[in-house]
Amino acid sequence: MRITIIAGARPNFMKIAPIIEAIEKHNEKAANIKYRLVHTGQHYDKNMSDSFFEQLGIPQPHVNLESGGGTQAEQTAAIMVRFEKELADHPSDVVVVVGDVTSTLACSIVAKKMHIDVVHVEAGIRSFDLSMPEEINRLVTDAITDHYFTTSDVANMNLQKAGIRENRIHFVGNTMIDTLLKNEKRFIKPPIWEASGLVAGNYFVLTLHRPANVDVEEKLKKLIQTIIDSSRGLPIIFPVHPRTGKNLQKIGIQTDQLLMINPMSYLEFNYLVKYAKAVITDSGGITEETTVMRVPCITLRNNTERPETVDIGTNELIGTDPGNLPPAFEKLFNGKWKKGTIPPLWDGKTSERIVSVLNRLYN
Incomplete structure (x- = not known):
């Protein structure tokens, strides 16, 4: 063959x-x-x-x-x-x-x-x-x-x-989970861990790249500001997608809490995900990995092609309205986020x- x-x-x-x-x-x-x-x-x-x-x-x-x-x-x-x-x-x-x-x-x-x-x-x-x-x-x-x-x-x-x-x-x-499970013990602690004094369970990971979230400057600014305001002072690690970076430069949010870094290797990024308090994202694939690693995931989308991460896993689909973020963070900080299980196979x-x-x- x-x-x-x-x-x-x-x-x-x-x-x-x-x-x-x-x-x-x-x-x-x-x-x-x-x-x-x-x-x-x-x-x-x-x-x-x-x-x-x-x-x-x-x-x-x-x-x-x-x-x-x-x-x-x-x-x-x-x-x-x-x-x-x-x-x-x-x-x-x-x-x-x-x-x-x-x-x-x-x-x-x-x-x-x-x-x-x-x-x-x-x-x-x-x-x-x-x-x-x-x-x-x-x-x-x-x-x-x-x-x-x-x-x-x-x-x-x-x-x-x-x-x-x-x-x-x-x-x-x-197959993405095959790769995740094979490499989980090989995850690499990224330089930002020591540089920013990160503590397991006491920081957030943020990724954004979809046009509905990043293409309109005012929408992006409100989204980022709401995340900052809702996160109770915890560090927010934000590997910035090039598409998003261009607009971030224009909106001018300045705070030591938001740590914007370059995209990382697979092994470094998933180290951060594994030990995060939660992930805020508009990605699809990340919701699979958070589900398997039992990490709470807040997804800023109105739909998902991976509904099993919501029905079975740790993911919650909250839409693109920034106003939906504060209740999600409250649920998380109050210890009421669902535990989730791993999908079959x-x-x-x-x-x-x-x-x-x-x-x-x-x-």
Whole structure:
């Protein structure tokens, strides 16, 4: 079996790392899976140095298509043109895509038009919000996928409602959690811990990047100020996304309580998350990690494609209105935040199940 694995952005590599490890373990017993790792180059990330791959045990990609930059249409087209040539030069039996970035969509279309099966890891998740580019990527990819690897019962139901036959849906769990559990004991205390005298359980971690929260200066200013006012003087560690940084410079909030820092490595960031009193975020992936690490999570979004983190885990969806923050903080400080449990099959063995299914389907 020949597998082509696609990664287009930093989170993709964290999702595919355990799959590649599981393939290599499988091959120690039966060397019948050949894989080729393709980096589309969709995102340039200065933190994706050799140490990033080494820290997380991710092999260097066999090729980088260098398709970053431009508008969404230009980037999609560049990925498709270059991936078509890649597949022509290196034929494959199945293309494995992960998540919901532009590369996921673009490479799926190319593979199907070249009559190659597509396998989607993290299939079936839905926000039902078509203003999100990721939701469009999910819908189109799942419309042409051959086999669906899912993270939750909700994702299974979404696919079944779309008419996907059950024998094409494989409930395996969450590969991001494979990476988290493998590396939890290897988390690295970041320099800011000692520099700012942080104490476990006595600081917050904040991440913001979605347009609804960061693109309007007055909205962003009110959001940040409300978080500061509600946090009872505890430090707020804020790794600043470049998109957010530009607007933060304009709103001029100055307080020693808000510690704005550059984005961190995976191992450093998750050290901070693990020992935080709570995380305030508008991310999706972080809500999965906080759920598994049993850390309270306040999500500044009106919808989520990961409802299991709310229904089962430690996440609360409070919307984008800053006025919803004070009651959430009160609940947290009064010790009334839900404890949460870990969703089924988020056990660190998802990638083993994926490789087992792939071996059954394609060997």
